[in-house]
Amino acid sequence: MTYLFTHLADVATLAGQHLALVVTALAIALAIALPLGIFSAQNERLGTATLGILGAIYAIPSLALLVLFVPILGLGFWTAVVALVAYAQMLLVRNIAVGLRSVPAAQIEAAKGMGMTRLQRLVRVELPYALPIIVGGLRIATISLIAIATVAAFVNAGGLGTLIFAGIHQDDPQRIIAGSIGSAALAIVADLAFRGFERRLAG
Amino acid sequence: MDEPAIAMAGVGVRYPGNRTAAVHDIDLRIPAGELTVFLGPSGCGKSTLLRTINRLIEPTAGTIHVDGTEIHALDAVQLRRRIGYVIQAVGLFPHLSIAENIAVVPELLGWEKPRIAARIDELLALVRLDPARYRSRLPSELSGGEQQRVGVARALAAEPTIILMDEPFGAVDAIVRGSLQDEIARLHHTLGTTIVFVTHDVDEALKLADRIVVMDNGTIVQADTPLAILTQPASPFVAQLLDTADTVRRLGLIGVAGVIRAANVAQSAITIDASATLREALSALLTATDRVDVVRDGTRIGSVGFDDVRGALAAA
Numbered sequence: 112m113t114y115l116f117t118h119l120a121d122v123a124t125l126a127g128q129h130l131a132l133v134v135t136a137l138a139i140a141l142a143i144a145l146p147l148g149i150f151s152a153q154n155e156r157l158g159t160a161t162l163g164i165l166g167a168i169y170a171i172p173s174l175a176l177l178v179l180f181v182p183i184l185g186l187g188f189w190t191a192v193v194a195l196v197a198y199a200q201m202l203l204v205r206n207i208a209v210g211l212r213s214v215p216a217a218q219i220e221a222a223k224g225m226g227m228t229r230l231q232r233l234v235r236v237e238l239p240y241a242l243p244i245i246v247g248g249l250r251i252a253t254i255s256l257i258a259i260a261t262v263a264a265f266v267n268a269g270g271l272g273t274l275i276f277a278g279i280h281q282d283d284p285q286r287i288i289a290g291s292i293g294s295a296a297l298a299i300v301a302d303l304a305f306r307g308f309e310r311r312l313a314g
Numbered sequence: 315m316d317e318p319a320i321a322m323a324g325v326g327v328r329y330p331g332n333r334t335a336a337v338h339d340i341d342l343r344i345p346a347g348e349l350t351v352f353l354g355p356s357g358c359g360k361s362t363l364l365r366t367i368n369r370l371i372e373p374t375a376g377t378i379h380v381d382g383t384e385i386h387a388l389d390a391v392q393l394r395r396r397i398g399y400v401i402q403a404v405g406l407f408p409h410l411s412i413a414e415n416i417a418v419v420p421e422l423l424g425w426e427k428p429r430i431a432a433r434i435d436e437l438l439a440l441v442r443l444d445p446a447r448y449r450s451r452l453p454s455e456l457s458g459g460e461q462q463r464v465g466v467a468r469a470l471a472a473e474p475t476i477i478l479m480d481e482p483f484g485a486v487d488a489i490v491r492g493s494l495q496d497e498i499a500r501l502h503h504t505l506g507t508t509i510v511f512v513t514h515d516v517d518e519a520l521k522l523a524d525r526i527v528v529m530d531n532g533t534i535v536q537a538d539t540p541l542a543i544l545t546q547p548a549s550p551f552v553a554q555l556l557d558t559a560d561t562v563r564r565l566g567l568i569g570v571a572g573v574i575r576a577a578n579v580a581q582s583a584i585t586i587d588a589s590a591t592l593r594e595a596l597s598a599l600l601t602a603t604d605r606v607d608v609v610r611d612g613t614r615i616g617s618v619g620f621d622d623v624r625g626a627l628a629a630a
Contacts, residue, residue: 215405216403217401217404218405218407219405220405221399221404221405224394224399225418225468226391226392226394226396226419227422228391231422236407239407240407240408
């Protein structure tokens with residue numbers, strides 16, 4: 112573990128890059144997943160088809176998916192972001208759709224009967240009800256992306272994976288350990304933060 | 315002629331793919347300010363008919379006028395905000411406090427905040443929940459009966475002239491149900507709101523209704539006052555559903571006031587109030603000798619005997 116302590120500043124910089132990659136990807140992924148999830152919850156058949164396609168993307172090995180975008184987008188940060196966004200879709204869309212479908216019929220009936228429009232029902236009743244499940248999906252997606260983002264170093268996107276790949280090339284286990292511990296720590300912190308948030312939502 | 319609050323003409327509902335209509339040939343005028351009960355066995359179409367009034371179900375035949383306006387001339391959302399709606403499952407929003415739940419429709423209508431806040435306190439007091447204690451609680455912290463009180467308050471929030479109630483007390487236990495029924499009777503008496511109430515519980519219908527609409531197989535088989543239905547059932551089905559042979563049930567609908575024989579001398583040690591029903595009079599008579607005294611505001615105004623009860627029954 113000596114490298115981790117002697118190069119703490121370097122590790123911190125890479126962790127920052129790692130986090131930037133994950134946060135950017137999550138923000139974009141959520142913006143895409145929200146309408147997709149709402150739409151999947153409303154239409155059973157199209158929802159099944161959407162989740163089928165997203166499931167297939169999710170099943171592609173991460174390294175292969177990253178490399179797939181290189182001929183189109185070249186190397187770098189945004190190539191990795193695109194791959195991470197594609198990965199996160201499955202987890203986010205599924206939980207948004209499941210959350211929205213779990214709203215009890217009585218609440219939908221009451222909301223309709225009181226004169227809420229479709230949009231008001233969604234924003235005031237259905238999304239708040241589904242929020243804990245959606246946040247649960249976001250937590251799993253975040254942890255997955257932190258893990259997968261280590262591979263992003265392969266397409267020159269930076270992050271803690273840089274240390275791991277360098278360690279492999281230079282036969283330097285210290286760097287591999289530093290990179291692994293760094294990304295594991297990020298994942299654990301993210302997990303705890305989201306769990307805390309979920310507990311607060313549960314009231 | 316008084317304009318009815320709700321007027322249905324030739325109303326029918328046929329669900330796509332079903333050969334028989336869920337509801338058909340409904341002609342009904344619901345007078346303003348009355349409490350009308352749709353009574354019938356499950357599957358008779360009473361809930362379906364109720365839900366056509368606020369367009370949660372679109373009728374496939376006929377017309378429905380609410381306060382003189384055909385409901386399809388209005389936007390469904392606007393129509394629903396004008397009509398209170400209470401369902402058996404209550405459907406309070408779990409992430410909102412009691413106050414926020416009650417505020418939903420006033421907020422949709424764009425009321426000012428102070429007006430909404432004042433209305434919340436007024437309504438909680440009206441349904442006998444202490445505003446200071448209940449305002450900021452969550453629905454999950456309330457009992458089933460308390461939740462339905464909030465459900466009723468929420469339906470009353472925007473001062474609707476019509477309230478629709480779909481088996482509102484079906485999920486609460488008998489004691490709570492009784493007290494909620496009393497509340498509705500009291501609210502209806504004080505507010506004068508037109509209420510359409512769906513139930514399969516005959517005693518609940520007899521207790522609350524100004525008029526009972528008996529339904530079977532998707533259509534109306536009889537619509538009249540509770541007493542008229544009990545004394546002149548239109549068909550064997552109605553007689554069986556309401557057990558019209560049960561004369562004691564009938565006595566529960568007749569007030570003692572009409573049969574009092576004036577007397578200023580005490581005839582009995584047992585007294586009943588002048589607001590009692592003949593059923594209560596009979597019950598008292600069974601514990602007395604042959605007459606009970608009737609008291610109004612602490613003063614004896616007369617007495618009632620077995621023969622008076624029997625005579626009133628024959629006259630009804």
